[in-house]
Structures are given as C-alpha cells and as structure tokens.
C-alpha cells in the first residue's frame with residue numbers, strides 16, 4: 001500500500017544542511033497497522049509527510065497504492081491526497097467551528113451535496129461516540145474527545161490510509177488506550193491501512209502488527225512487532 005525505495009531527504013536552510021532521511025526502504029501492506037518508532041529527530045515526521053506529499057524526497061521513490069507520487073499529474077495527486085487522512089498530536093481542529101463543521105470540512109471542500117454531508121458526518125460522529133457533541137465547540141471537549149473528532153475528520157473523505165503523527169502524545173495513558181482502540185476499529189471496520197508515528201514503545205505493542213525502528217534518519221530494524229521486540 002505504501003512503499004519507499006531508496007528515499008533520501010535533505011533539508012537546506014541558509015547554510016545549514018540536515019540529512020533527515022538516508023536510504024529509507026519501507027513497505028507497508030494493505031491492512032497493516034504499521035508503527036514507526038524512534039527518538040525525537042530520528043526522521044519519523046519527515047517520513048510520514050512524504051506519504052501524503054507534504055514533503056518531496058530529495059531522492060528515491062514513494063509509491064502509494066501502486067502509483068509513484070512524483071510521476072502523477074496534479075489532478076491525480078489531489079485525488080490521491082483524498083485517499084490519505086491524517087491526525088496530529090495537537091488535533092488541529094478549528095476552534096471557531098462546531099464539531100459537526102470540523103468533521104464536515106473535507107466534504108465541504110470537495111463540494112458534496114448538503115444532505116450527503118449531513119448523513120456522513122452524523123455517521124462518523126456516531127462511530128467515534130460523540131453524536132451528542134455535534135453542536136459543541138472544540139474548547140468544550142477533552143483531549144481524547146478532540147482526537148476522536150480529528151479521526152472523524154480524517155475519515156470523512158473515505159481514505160484508504162490514515163497517518164497518525166504522535167496522535168496520542170498529548171494524552172494521558174487511559175485516554176491513549178481509548179484512542180488506540182478506536183484506531184484498531186478504524187483499521188478493522190473501515191479496512192483502512194494505519195501508519196502510526198510514535199516515540200512510545202507501549203503504543204506500538206498495543207496496536208501495531210508491523211514496525212520500523214528509526215535512528216538518525218535510518219531504519220535500523222523493520223518487521224513484525226513480535227520479531228522486532230519479542231513477546232511482551
């Protein structure tokens with residue numbers, strides 16, 4: 001579903017050059033809950049941003065759902081981006097919009113009919129267990145609830161892939177558990193391939209089937225969670 005071949009990424013800022021990724025080879029299969037773990041600065045965020053083309057590689061190929069991103073026309077790339085949802089550490093909700101509107105944003109942007117938007121948003125709010133919060137604003141929700149809304153918004157345009165960048169890092173352990181269980185349901189009930197970036201081993205062991213371990217821009221190990229980390 002996601003493949004990286006010989007990926008290199010170098011950032012150049014004025015006269016400072018950072019080699020964020022060096023020779024990354026990665027394979028995420030359809031249906032995986034794939035974890036990427038490593039310390040801060042290892043290159044995890046850069047790696048995940050290559051998948052939805054927020055960053056372009058300096059060298060190598062990123063292939064998503066059988067198509068090489070660099071070779072796609074702009075219109076195909078826009079369509080591909082809709083196949084990829086993303087959630088963030090700090091949720092990135094719009095504070096001035098209701099929960100309903102936050103979830104509806106991707107659908108409004110792609111000009112779906114109003115009735116369809118309403119149906120889809122209410123379905124998603126039910127899925128995340130927050131149907132009663134449609135008219136609330138983000139500031140009225142707990143961190144865990146906000147992340148649930150982030151997940152619903154990411155699912156709105158029916159993606160095949162959900163990217164999670166430190167999505168539980170701002171949450172307490174119990175709330176983290178409930179979000180991870182929700183991600184498991186996203187994977188199973190919606191058949192979505194999930195990629196989870198984290199610095200926490202417990203997150204990987206809780207939900208991932210496969211993992212890549214990153215250190216200083218390289219993947220130092222990759223395989224099933226059991227093979228890489230052994231039995232819990």
Ligand code: ADP
Nearest residue numbers: 011013018020039040041042043044045046047
């Ligand atoms: P992680 O997510 O594992 O913390 P990042 O991918 O954010 O790692 O960062 C990898 C390296 O690339 C770090 O040295 C970081 O400072 C650098 N880096 C990340 N983004 C940028 C950027 N936009 N411009 C310059 N350097 C960056």
Ligand code: ADP
Nearest residue numbers: 127128129130142143144145148174175178179
């Ligand atoms: P927090 O712990 O930060 O309040 P959670 O993400 O654990 O947030 O849960 C948010 C709210 O959604 C809670 O009030 C919980 O009772 C409710 N909730 C969680 N899962 C479900 C579910 N599957 N169906 C209905 N409601 C749920």
